Amino acid sequence: MTVDVFEEIADERRALAEQLAGLTPQQRAARSLCRAWSVHDVVAHLVMPLEVSTPRLVLAVLAAGGRFDRASERVTRRLARRPFAELVEVLAREAGSRFTPPGAGPQAPLVDVLVHGLDIRWPLGLHRDVPAPRLQEALTFLATAPAGLVPKGALTGLRLEADDVGFAHGSGPVVRGTAQALLLAGTGRSAALDSLTGEGAPVLRRRIAPG
Structure with missing residues (x-):
């Protein structure tokens, strides 16, 4: 069976957004598995490629001395200032985005949404049956x-x-x-x-x- 990876990504984003919409304020502020980020921070990170254009991201990397990880953290911090519900709405609305990192195929964002979804669910004891x-x-x-x-x-x-x-x-x-x-x-x-x-x-x- 051939897998349409972009469709898989879109479905996973929508499923995650639906689950996130029901979180309590305490769950949103809880520590995720992703370094020192809260659940709210991880959602902001997932929204980053959906809202930040490639030229803007390139500028952020240059401003961070060429370090993508540092640029990503800075952009994530800015996005995390927005209300949680707003970020979840963006994740659902833009779920069909076909952005892929330069030099990578759609499998990269698929792994990204799956792993970051686990970063959120695992410490909160939430479950999802992923196909x-x-x-x-x-x-x-x-x-x-x-x-x-x-x-x-x-x-x-x-x-x-x-x-x-x-x-x-x-x-x-x-x-x-x-x-x-x-x-x-x-x-x-x-x-x-x-x-x-x-x-x-x-x-x-x-x-x-x-x-």
């Missing part, structure tokens, strides 16, 4: 991702196996778990490590959460 083809597409991209998306060397020499969808990739000691847990661990989030099994799980833990 299996969507998770398979994201994991396949993650397993072969360019530098920057996956912590350097984190997945090298490991075999990833999702026990809830048809996905396996790589060779070496096995890291096994749900597709969503693999997405989190593969992007450097330590919160999902305890739910992973296999001989490769301790290896991955040492790489992304040493000490």
